[in-house]
Amino acid sequence: MKIIDQYIDWLNSENKSQATIKNYKSALEKLIMWFIQTENEDFQPNKVTTMHLYEFQAYMDKIKKYEPAYSNKIIASLKTFFKFTTEKYLTAFNPALKVKIKRTMKQYAAPKWLGKLEAAKYFHAISNENNDIVRKRDMAICRLMAGAGLRVKEVSDLIISDICLKKKMEDVTIRNGKGNKYRIVPLNGDATQALQEWLDIRNPETQDAPYFLSERKTQLSDRSIRYMVYKYAKVAGLENVSPHTLRHTFCKSLVDHGVPLQRVAYLAGHESLETTRRYVQPSKSDLRYNGTCNLDR
Numbered sequence: 001m002k003i004i005d006q007y008i009d010w011l012n013s014e015n016k017s018q019a020t021i022k023n024y025k026s027a028l029e030k031l032i033m034w035f036i037q038t039e040n041e042d043f044q045p046n047k048v049t050t051m052h053l054y055e056f057q058a059y060m061d062k063i064k065k066y067e068p069a070y071s072n073k074i075i076a077s078l079k080t081f082f083k084f085t086t087e088k089y090l091t092a093f094n095p096a097l098k099v100k101i102k103r104t105m106k107q108y109a110a111p112k113w114l115g116k117l118e119a120a121k122y123f124h125a126i127s128n129e130n131n132d133i134v135r136k137r138d139m140a141i142c143r144l145m146a147g148a149g150l151r152v153k154e155v156s157d158l159i160i161s162d163i164c165l166k167k168k169m170e171d172v173t174i175r176n177g178k179g180n181k182y183r184i185v186p187l188n189g190d191a192t193q194a195l196q197e198w199l200d201i202r203n204p205e206t207q208d209a210p211y212f213l214s215e216r217k218t219q220l221s222d223r224s225i226r227y228m229v230y231k232y233a234k235v236a237g238l239e240n241v242s243p244h245t246l247r248h249t250f251c252k253s254l255v256d257h258g259v260p261l262q263r264v265a266y267l268a269g270h271e272s273l274e275t276t277r278r279y280v281q282p283s284k285s286d287l288r289y290n291g292t293c294n295l296d297r
Contacts, residue, residue: 003045003090004028010084015180017153027077031056045085050095053078057099072101113248113279118238119146125236133201137212137220138228140191140198145229145243147191148172149250149268152222152243158211160204163187165196177269185267248279255279 004025011021032043034056039047053075060071078096085091114122126142129135144150150158154174162173170187177183187195202213210219226243233241247268254264255276265276 024077027074046091053099113252121236125232136198140194143191143194145246146249147188148185149247152225156222159208161207179271181269251279
């Protein structure tokens with residue numbers, strides 16, 4: 001369908017990842033199929049009203065019985081689609097603007113991060129890797145995610161010139177983060193040391209070369225990074241640890257040290273302060289710890 005092709009071209013021009021484009025396309029196809037079946041006519045963006053989208057939302061919830069979080073992702077995707085149609089004058093307004101994302105318990109639960117003991121176990125597991133090159137590379141990646149809050153794709157996309165390890169100038173530049181956000185994040189001592197040890201082995205020839213390489217000397221993929229994070233969690237005997245856990249650990253550490261939420265949001269590349277505020281909430285382990293302390297008094 002022509003409108004889908006135009007939308008994909010626009011998403012590419014907005015530098016959206018292929019995974020995001022795939023999800024956005026799927027959401028649009030679901031709306032198109034529902035519209036054709038419901039209205040018994042061809043789909044045209046300018047025929048879709050806000051009421052249509054509320055009905056589609058109810059269809060997903062009551063007929064398809066999608067999880068609320070999944071329905072919310074579809075509605076969020078459609079907001080982007082109608083932003084595109086409005087910019088291209090295919091619709092007079094964005095009918096999705098007034099469609100509210102439904103609140104779910106999961107959305108407002110505190111994210112998981114590593115406590116000090118868990119972090120120690122995790123990085124100890126990496127230090128026990130037998131292959132010297134792999135160990136130094138993986139330590140650098142995990143220290144970077146836990147110490148600077150990078151997402152998987154942001155790590156994969158790094159080039160040599162993105163990281164500065166000069167004394168008192170240590171930082172990492174994320175050129176194209178989520179939502180096309182540009183940011184510069186200072187590096188802590190652990191991350192700086194791990195990155196320097198990796199760079200000494202990496203010995204790059206050019207400044208635009210990938211920072212992290214696979215054993216085949218190609219740019220390390222998102223999938224490889226995810227697998228690596230899960231592998232060491234298993235070795236350490238830790239459950240439910242993902243790349244997001246390492247990133248959450250960075251955000252939680254900043255909040256615990258009194259860094260203003262606006263600054264945390266910038267360093268993490270958050271689009272909304274609501275996302276950042278989740279790190280003010282205590283985790284279940286925090287609550288258990290505090291409860292124990294109170295009982296001991």
